[in-house]
Amino acid sequence: MISVNERAVRLAKQMVHDPDYYQVEVHRIHGAYVIDAGVEARGGWEAAKLVTEILFGALNEITIDTFPERIDDVYYNAVHVHSDRVVLQQAACNISGWELRPGKYAPVLAGPGRTVARKPGDWLSCYSDYSDQYHQAVLTVEKGTMMSEEEVQDLIDACGIDPEGLYIIVAASGSTVCSVEVAARILEQTLHRLREEKFNLDNIVEAHGFCVVPPVVKDDLIAMGRVNDVLMYGGQSTFTVDCEDSEIEAVIGKITSDKCSEYGRMFLEIYQEHGCDFYQVPMEMYSPAKVLIINQRTGRRFKAGEFKLDVLAKSFNFSIYDKK
Structure with missing residues (x-):
């Protein structure tokens, strides 16, 4: 069986061995390697590419290209992704949200390391029974400050x-x-x-897609809004499946962001109205802008959704001077 941690650790070690190239800083806390890839350190495009590949279980490379649509008359970069083992890579390695222990929740914690921990109640259990027995692991944390000794110890204990x-x-x-x-x-x-619309994930053969990369802003609240906006309004996924057409027809009209009542607004506004709690935001907002599903059994294509470039323009122009 493939070990996603064995493969991901090789990539993490590249940053440890060549921090200047990746523009990262490496710290040792309680013996663990804590890599600053974008808190105090700059963490450039090569680091971004490597970290993203880690979150794909080091099973597929990613590329950076140009988003095909102009936003406010400007072309932005886009990340292009491919996934040959979709459930393993996306659910086991990439999905965020992990309860380290009762009452201690880390909403922006992800990475292959969760397949070593396999804690009861983790969202991963809804998707797969995969577990990794490798003796090393990689985790990623989205956080505006460096990890404290207590937080690092929590992760050591969890793994x-x-x-x-x-x-x-x-x-x-x-x-x-x-x-x-x-x-x-x-x-x-x-x-x-x-999954939420009850589609059989065993039908999935492969997936690929792209999403516009938002301009960086050194304000975590605005940045958080932008990274969610690009998924909802500027990203397309293509899934190849093998099933009956009726199974696709049952879900295709439900899984894009334009089906949500909050559609057309910046995520930041929605987030603040729901008490700055990710889990109070309507789940339908965590949906892609566009989806294409190709059924290799019949040769038919099913598509839904659209890009919403005016909202992206508003989001990308929103600055610290516009905050309430």
Whole structure:
């Protein structure tokens, strides 16, 4: 069986061995490697690419290209992603939200390391029974400040491995690394909606997609809004499946963001109206802008959704001077 941590650790070690190239800083806390890839360190495009590939279980490479539509008359970068093992990569490695222990929740914690921990109640259990027995692990944390000793110890305890084998990558929402790796979650954004609408995930053959990368802003609240806006209004996923057409027809009209009552508004506005609590925001908002599903059994295509470039323009122009 493939070990996503064995493969991901190789990539994490590249940053440890060559921090200047990746523009990261490496710290040792309780013996674990804590890699600052976008808090105090700059963490450039190469670091962003590497971290995103780690979140794909180091099973597929990602590329950076140009978003095909102009936003406010400007072309922006886009991250292009491919996934040959969609449930393993997106649910086991990429999806965020993990209860470390009762009452201690880390809403922006992800990475292959959760497959070593396999804690009861983790969302991963809804998707797969995969577990990784590798003796090393990689986790990513979206956080505006560096990890404290207590937080690192929590992760060491959760994974249950020797701290020397744990690699924790930290980046703020307002960083290049976070902007790229969250935009790359366009496939995970689609996968969880398919599951919620009762689509059989065993039907999925492969997936690929792209999403515009938002401009970086050194304000974590505005940055968080932008990275969610690009998924809802500027990302497309394409899933190849093998099933009856009727199974696709039952879900295709439900899984894009334009089906949500809050559609057409910046995520930041919605988030603030719901008490700045991700879990109070309507789940339908965590949906992709556009989806194409190709049924290889019949050759038919099914598509839904649209880009909403005017909202992206508003989001990308929103600055610290516009905050309430």
